[in-house]
Amino acid sequence: MTQIANKESKTLDIDLIADGKKKLNDQFSQVIANAKQKSLEGLRVVEERICEPYRGHSFELKKGQIIRYELIEGPQIIDTVYRVKSNPLGEYADSYGTSSFSGLVFGEDDSFWSNTPYLRPVATIVRDTVNLDKIKECYGPKAVHSFVYPSGRCNAGLYGRYYEDGYYNNCDLNLTQAFVDLFGEEMASQMETTQAFMHFQPMAYDKFPTNYSLFPSKGIFKKGDYVDVLVHDDMYVAFSPCPLGDQNNFNDEGPEEWVCYPIKVSILEGADGPLETVEIRNSNAPSAIEWLREGRKGMKHGKVGTNGF
Template sequence: MAKVPAAYQATRGSVLDIDRDFYAGLTDPAARTRVESLVVPIRDGRAWKVPAGHVLRLSTLEGPQVGDVNLWHLHNPRERFWASRTRQLQRAHVSTFDRLWSTLPYLRPMATIIDDTLAGYGIDGSGVDEEGGRVHDLLGTRCDPYVNRLLTGEDFDHHCHSNLVRAVLPHGLTEFDVHDVLNVFQCTGLNDDDQYFMKACPAREGDYLELFAEIDLLCALSCCPGGDLSVDLWGPKAQDPLATCHPIGVEVFRLDARLLEGWRPPVPSPYAGWHGLRGPVIDWAEEKRQRGF
């Protein structure tokens, strides 16, 4: 089958055409200092801050485990991670040198993936396995108690959506701020009927994903109650996957200043925001200017 080119093409020098040498240089363990470390327990969620110019590492501490990640601009949570646009601008499954993009009217990279121990997953390190599965998923979204009630007729309060809701409440956010996620360490794809499937997590103890914070971030992660997704969560073969659940580690690193020489946080989209209208409409350019962006 002929390879169809991507719809969204980067021009040389655009924000999609990143400096790979710069980002590869941020992975030097001798040029960073850990400033925060925490553990997200099984079937629970946590939220934390990552300053711009710092590195976030998510690790499978004790064995395979998938996690659901949300991102917000720390100082303006209306700007948050946009999974569907990231899927279009990058890929449906992200890895090293892919960027995580924010919502309109800002549309800028919030974080850039700089290291991924699962980048060589699949057949001959291609990133895809024999059934079409790939890792770090943007195809699906978080499990939630609403769809669980729809499928099973029962209530369960520790789905990823609920875990994220609890995690962000101390930061002044609510359920309405929780959004579509990056499913880290999760292996998924589309079957022959174009239906979403999930496979057992291929991560092992010590695997990790690292992101460079392009702007000041509030991050939240749910340790999925489905554990490593090796057992069915719904349907006639469904069972409790508690035995497959493991915690996820979170570390934040400050980088040596010399590594960041010449780097600046990306600015929001310069589009003025008139949308062909004139009159008493929101002037996004002015709002962003007043907010200091």
Template sequence: MVSTEAAYQATKGGPLDVDKAFYDRVSGSSGDRRLVDSFTIPIRAGRAWEVPAGHLCRIVTVDGPQVGDFNVWNRHDPRERLWAARTRQLQRAHVSTYDRLWSNLPFLRPLLTVTDDTLAGYGTDNEGGRVHDLLGTRCDPYVNRMLTGEDFDFHCHSNLVRAVLPYGLTEFDVHDVLNVFQCTGLNENDQYFMKECPARPGDHFEFFAELDLLCALSTCPGGDLSVPLWGPDAGDPLDVCHPIGIEVYEVDAELLDDWAPPQRAAYRNLHGMNLPAWKG
């Protein structure tokens, strides 16, 4: 019999064993948090912002269902960024409360931990759809041109490119995303599908910054994805596009007494190669 247990597991007390009580205290301390930044990202736009280590960040559907494509980097070294594929393996393909987003090699550590998710109860629907997707990635003008023969400059990839330019980053720094509020799955032919976003005004996805982070989010031009972007039934989803709100909170320092930012991977980076001999 083929095992269906998760392939990637850790011993008790390891980095996959999350201290849920700690994150519950931090997230549940509404009276011990102070709003330090807030803004709204308009439809079909992108913006980047910073979240200091030990702070909370909340992504909010402002006035209707809307998918947001999310990127995240180490603020001090953008070579360290979200590794979507490994996060799918270490956590799951659709993340929620207590899941972590992991960084790429050679860093391999949690960038953030999800602390609150009002859509956590959505579960798996009748078609196998689930929310907060790491299965797919951002829409982009290159695939759009290939599929339709037309140029459109406000895909999530382009929105993210414009968003990170003020931080000295370029198109090459934009990477596979977490699709916040997006409902997706695999069909009977093992093909990726997208469904209408189940979020409603005021729904939110909140996370705790394990490091000083640079974040960026695109309000997807597909809006709530109720209108197909490609294929025979494709249309312009402009009427189902909504803004997304961002809130950053500082928490009471006493809540962080037992917390420390995670260290980068302990592997020595030798890869089977000998250290060069010293010649004095």
């Protein structure tokens, strides 16, 4: 957001890319509204699992199916990763693409966008039963529970720094294990450390320089709270129950005293099968390596300026 003072000394808030974001997202707003209505009317259960903490879990979803993450025993943070089934090494839900066209924090109707050069919505939150007003009442107007870390997820290195012991369970380990289970060690080792899309973690990007605050979940969530995410392509989804668990005693005790809970995950679809999804072509863009190999063929650019001050 850029602030500009006009001649009357009033401050104007000008978002230079708001119109572009709105135009892109308006293309599929009706599809999202239809999926949300189907979710409210009731969906057919295709698969259901109780997922235990301290390990990763993986699922295969068909285009138009919904994955539901549901709290059943207690508050439990989850880190989720989305990879396109037809190109699991190359295309995945990405923090930069998502922040460019959606945001870094999410609620209903917000989409997760994939990385360059594909840059398209690959998943959308269509239902979230958590009381967001309560989160904001407790922790301020910027507080949410669904967001994306700009890069990565909790890992052995962080524990090594905080606690001088890197051998604690962590989301990087769990998500890697989930993809090893899916693809085998050789293919999983080729995967970039993709960003984790988070749910059930009270937080806010409320610091300057920009950073986040984490808050306790006590009294925030209720049994049966869930988040429904619609996928817009055949997708591999992996998630890790974060070892921070309910985030209620993070500062008081070490990691061995943190409490984690199982979570129920359901794969859902409409009575007649998968739901209608967003149809949007890949962006008309080359990969950087391919373009360099072609000698930057057809490259366009702006002007070189002088005396700009």
